[in-house]
Amino acid sequence: MKKFLNIENLTLFGLIAGILGGIFFPEIMKNFKILGDIFLALLKMIIIPLVFTSVLVAMLGLGDIGKFGNLGFKTFIYYMITTGLSVLIGIILVISLEPGKGEKIIHTIHHTSTPHQLSLKDLIWSIFPTNPIKSFVEGRVLQIIFFSILLGLAILKINNSKMESLYKFFDGLNDAFIVLTKWIIKLTPIGVFGLVGYIVAISGYNVLFSLWKYIITVILGLLIHAFLILPLLAFIVGGYNPYKYFYQVREAILLAFSTASSAATLPVSLQVSEEKGKISKEIAGFILPLGATINMDGTALYESVAAVFIANLFGIKLTSGQIFIIFLTSTLASIGAATIPGAGLVMLTLVLNSVGIPLEGIGIIMAVDRFLDMIRTSVNVWGDLNCAKILDKII
Secondary structure (H helix, E strand, O other): OOOOOOHHHHHHHHHHHHHHHHHHOHHHHHHOHHHHHHHHHHHHHHHHHHHHHHHHHHHHOOOOHHHHHOHHHHHHHHHHHHHHHHHHHHHHHHHHHOOOOOOOOOOOOOOOOOOOOOOHHHHHHOOOOOOHHHHHHHOOHHHHHHHHHHHHHHHOOOOHHHHHHHHHHHHHHHHHHHHHHHHHHOOHHHHHHHHHHHHHHHHOHHHHHHHHHHHHHHHHHHHHHHHHHHHHHHHHHHOOOHHHHHHHOHHHHHHHHHHOOHHHHHHHHHHHHHHOOOOOHHHHHHHHHHHHHHOOHHHHHHHHHHHHHHHHHOOOOOOHHHHHHHHHHHHHHHHHOOOOOOHHHHHHHHHHHHOOOOHHHHHHHHHHHHHHHHHHHHHHHHHHHHHHHHHHHHO
């Protein structure tokens, strides 16, 4: 019975109840919007501290700034390139296929945030903080990530005992935030019930039929990245057969699909990469744990597609500057995505906030998020394994 009442099934029940309530009892369901609002508020509450500690712990996990200058630097650059490419694929596909566009289903829902044209100066200042405390208060994620990386590198240069103390403190704090995130994710069924019920009550159930095009867009992007872009990099840079390597490490990728968790997959990833992939223990032991923390190709692609899809549903026409902010935020925010199921949904709130897209749209995509989470986590792990193989070949 306990297994039956898992978070996925309860979310499905919440979705169905919200749809039925919105259709048959629209006036009543409008009052339940507060449940969805509370859920979104909790997501917003955890996002900034989680990003800060996750990125900082990932940097401190290097142990030595010298590693960042050699293996760590190359790993970081590789992850940024592949994540950026995945987001670019997602943006190209979502602009081309236009899922959700023309639906005109959420114009009746009040939203106060409106995207505005950004100048080059605005784009620059969206990355470099003048006051880190102000960045935390205002939730400026790009500035927080930039500050976290610099602070992490600075801590790596101080006395070893002090560095280890700070590492233990922030690592423990990060674990606490992950536990808190898990608690919030357990409230997903209630949040889905409130948000979907309200949207259906206001706009009708036709909104849900637009999801098929969104699902196709996300899956198509993930398949292109996993079986074209990453193999191409493997063949050109690493000089090995990526599809043969995929078969060798398939156990980890299948586990990632079933668990939707990079962290849960990590022990198997380490084992198959060393025993079947013939990667050195030092390379695998450094790259794969780091990748499980900061390399989220699939998650970043999903966030970019979801952001534009939700904007389309609200009838918001995004400017080129806003699209660029989505690219940057999706790429960099994936660094702070926790390695637990559903964490990508938490990070999506951050991407939506960065361009002024109403968070209510999250309630719609929650209906299919778990299934897409399984696929994008598989892509995340496949990207980690490829990075380890490539750097093992060239270093």
